[in-house]
Amino acid sequence: MPSALERIDTTRVPLHVAFVMDGNGRWAQRYGLPRTQGHAAGETALFDVVEGALEVGVRWLTVYAFSTENWRRPPDEVRFLMNFNRSLLRRRRDELNDRGVRIRFLGRRSRRVPPSVTREMDLAAELTAHNDRLTLTMAFNYGGRAEIVDALRRIVAEGVPARAIDESTVASHLYFPDMPDPDLVVRTSGEYRISNFLLWQLAYAELVFLDTLWPDVRREHLFEAIAEYQGRDRRFGGVGR
Structure with a gap:
């Protein structure tokens, strides 16, 4: 039986793939480890998926790293996530830059995010700004509703009349x-x-749900998801073939 990679039509690879990286805490619990160790184990998963995206030709990869709701987690876990993301960027930015990956951060620049973290984010974004092989966007202190609210605030601040908004x-x-x-x-x-x-x-995105916990995810799971995506009929509200 051909592998997932062999089943992919390389002329129809999705331009943009996004991941909700879920299951770190449950993975740690399964192995009797602190929740923070699940987050640490997720680093391997993330960078293997990045390598898979580069291998198959995905041009945009967005991952949900820290949501606006994640501030509700225990303070020790939040502190770990802040420090972990800071050290991850420091460790990995040169490697990603060498691979032609542009790093960007999607979310609110809140005072709740430690300045040391935003500084590492800015350094990574500046270093990789001119790369064009893959754009890796990390949704950090991000919420979809917050993004829409912020967009509406900017529209109002610019004085755009209601009848002109579409x-x-x-x-x-x-x-x-x-x-x-x-x-x-x-x-x-x-x-x-x-x-x-x-x-x-996400209005017309294809959704794929995996049972695998995030730390166990590898590029083969990305390939399987792309193969499933290519088997779907995307109608965008129209009539199917």
Whole structure:
């Protein structure tokens, strides 16, 4: 039986794939480890998926790293996530830069995020700004509803009259107006929710749900999701073939 990679039509690879990286805590619990160790184990999964995206030709990869709702988690876990993301960027930015990956961060620049973390984010974004092989967007302190609210606030602040507001107006005021809508969204760990992720952009995305917990995800899971995506008939509200 051909592998998932062999089943992929390389002329129809989705331009933009997004991941809800879920299941770190449950993975840690399964092995009797602290929840924080599940987050640490997720680093291997993330970078193997990045390698898979580069291998198959995905041009945009967006991952849900820290949501606006994640501040409700235990303080020790939040502190770990802040420190972990800071050290991850420091460790990995040169490697990603060497591979032609552009790193960007999607979300609110809140004072709740430690300055040391935002500094590492800015350094990674600046270092990789001119790369064009793959754009890796990390949704950090991000919420889909917050993004729409922030877009509306900017529209109001600019004095745009209500009768002039349409979908393109809202889209042009999102955090990254140049980011194409995801073609494919993958959520891991057997959960069937969007969880406030890219709410505006997901209008016509294909959704794939995996039972695998995020730390166990590898590029083969990306390939399987792409193969499933290619087997679907995307009608965008029209009539199927």
